Amino acid sequence: MRRFAAALVVPLLLLTAACGNDKGSSNSSAPAPSAGGKFGEKPTIPKGQGDPPKNLVVKTLSAGNGPAVAKDDFIQANYLGQTWDSDQPFDTSFDKGQPLSVRIGAGQVIKGWDQGLVGQKTGSRVELVVPPGLGYGDKANQNIPANSTLVFVVDIVKDVKVPAGPKGAVQPQNDARLPKVGTNTDAKAPSVDIPHTAAPKDLVSNYVIEGTGPAVKASDTVVVNYKGLLWDGGKQFDSSYDRGQPLAIGLGQVVKGWSQGLAGKKVGSRVLLVVPPELGYGAQGSPPAIPANAPLVFVVDILGTL
Known part of the structure; x- marks a missing residue:
């Protein structure tokens, strides 16, 4: 994949x-x-x-x-x-x-x-x-x-x-309809607990940890650790944490759910993204790991900008 x-x-x-x-x-x-x-x-x-x-x-x-x-x-x-x-x-x-x-x-x-x-x-x-x-x-x-x-x-x-992990204020996660995300800051992959309910139809972009750095601009290259999972079944399809390598990527080079969901978020934050298919891989998916019309869950640590 x-x-x-x-x-x-x-x-x-x-x-x-x-x-x-x-x-x-x-x-x-x-x-x-x-x-x-x-x-x-x-x-x-x-x-x-x-x-x-x-x-x-x-x-x-x-x-x-x-x-x-x-x-x-x-x-x-x-x-x-x-x-x-x-x-x-x-x-x-x-x-x-x-x-x-x-x-x-x-x-x-x-x-x-x-x-x-x-x-x-x-x-x-x-x-x-x-x-x-x-x-x-x-x-x-x-x-x-x-x-x-x-x-x-x-x-x-x-x-x-770049720091090892996010640094900031832990935010409440009170919406039972959304995944619950771990708040560890040790550069290891956080836990993600996806509820057994229908995925939201609109993009979700919520702070798990709110950092204190500058806001990310749509034109920025961001340095991130992240992992991605399927909403249905919770299977992980990608993780930079597992590779031990944060990634530098321009927000213009990623799926729309990332570019829209991370713009405006602060450096140093951990962000939960729930990406509907039209802002992810759509009707084509990304075989074999991401099926067609799949809602996706991402956890993203914004470690810096370039």
Whole structure:
């Protein structure tokens, strides 16, 4: 089954100031951008010269003054990537008009990113030269040949440090017609007790825990932990809690029940969503786990925004 957030376009790099701040090989250098050298501009990178370095090389092209990226932080970053022996990008976010949102140090991206971006400050432009062992190894990946050394220029746009769970005021759950949701805040999946009654016909969006952070905007990318269940029978069909990985997702990339139900809710909250079929997967469902015309129950912890 496709995950709830499978509408997200997955970039190639995801797994399915003083210059010269180098790590790794000291006798190899990263090819300097020949154009578009400023933060926010799409760079042009020439081919690498000679043999590529055997170790990861990290070069701070321009240093920002924002918070340093730490392991398990979520970042937004613009990037351009190409192979060492090519001057043509295999992927870039600069042409997409939308930075990549991803967690660093958690195995969501290639190891060269996980290792190379930790410690870099927000607002920095960083160049990474990634050997095959920290990239895609001996397997080809779409238009990236096997055993390729990769070159990236990465602009770190934003860094968010997310808490383990929601934090705020627990709210009463007095409506016997609605699911009762656990109020634990330890990053583990909360309990959900769905009543043996007909599902509401309209969208339900209720605080279980009301946080104190800013209200989520419809244009935001939210960092969430969540689980989804069928109203009928209570079977779980997806859970980021079980994967141990919060998710960063734009509210424009999700089912309407999420985009409508989370907009306006506060960061730090746990929210109960009951989504009618027309705001979920409708008459088509999402086989095999979500049948046609299925009302859905979601519990969503809003941990941050990007």
